[in-house]
Amino acid sequence: MLPMITKVSYLAERPDFIPALAAGTLEQWSGLWPGRTLEWRIDRLRAHLNRRTLPIAWVIHDDSRVFGTAALRARDFEGLDHLTPWLGGVFVFPEFRGRGMGRTVCMTVESEAVRRGVTTLYLGTFDNRPWFESMGWRVFDQRTLRGRSCDVMQKPPQTSE
Numbered sequence: 264m265l266p267m268i269t270k271v272s273y274l275a276e277r278p279d280f281i282p283a284l285a286a287g288t289l290e291q292w293s294g295l296w297p298g299r300t301l302e303w304r305i306d307r308l309r310a311h312l313n314r315r316t317l318p319i320a321w322v323i324h325d326d327s328r329v330f331g332t333a334a335l336r337a338r339d340f341e342g343l344d345h346l347t348p349w350l351g352g353v354f355v356f357p358e359f360r361g362r363g364m365g366r367t368v369c370m371t372v373e374s375e376a377v378r379r380g381v382t383t384l385y386l387g388t389f390d391n392r393p394w395f396e397s398m399g400w401r402v403f404d405q406r407t408l409r410g411r412s413c414d415v416m417q418k419p420p421q422t423s424e
Contacts, residue, residue: 267325269364271371274320275312280329281305284322288332288354295409317348319375323355323368331355333368335375340387340415341408348376350386366398373420384420387413 274280285304289296296303311320311334320334332354339349350372355365376384388395392402392414404415 267362269323269325269330269367271321271323271368273314274308274322274332275314277322277324277329278309278312280322280324280332281308283329284308284332284354287356288352291354294411311352318351320352321368321371323364329356330359330364331368333365333372335372339385340406340413342406343385343415346385348379348381348384350376350384353386353391365394369398373418376420381420383417386416386418388416389413392416 274284282305285301285308288308289299289301289304293299308320311318313319318334318336320332322332323330332352333350334352336349336351337347338344339351340346350369353365353369355368373384386395386400387406387408389408389411395416396402398418400416400418402414403417406413406415
């Protein structure tokens with residue numbers, strides 16, 4: 264099997280990936296968004312078609328396939344609007360997990376945060392605490408969001424190694 268050649272781009276450069284990402288993330292997080300439609304999710308992703316102002320999303324992909332995404336957002340957790348910015352929307356399609364793609368796209372977001380002078384970055388996770396801890400994130404709060412327990416994590420962002 265040939266190695267996969269991946270690149271990370273702004274979602275704004277690859278809006279053609281929005282339908283696939285919308286379907287994948289809607290399925291992944293359907294419990295958080297009961298009754299939401301694919302069109303709703305597409306609109307949410309379109310709001311990330313930025314390069315300078317938040318929210319900004321990135322995609323990891325090859326020439327024709329998208330593997331995952333992550334975003335830098337001003338806000339991402341109800342009731343914690345005073346904390347900013349957030350690493351959010353981290354998603355890799357199940358068939359591509361375990362190949363370092365999530366880590367790569369997260370590091371892209373962190374690098375952008377450093378470039379913007381961010382000293383602390385935040386995220387919320389329902390089920391990936393150990394994975395984020397492996398990248399240096401630390402839990403500083405636990406909350407309930409839409410009826411589910413969520414770890415709120417923080418980290419001084421790092422540049423790519």
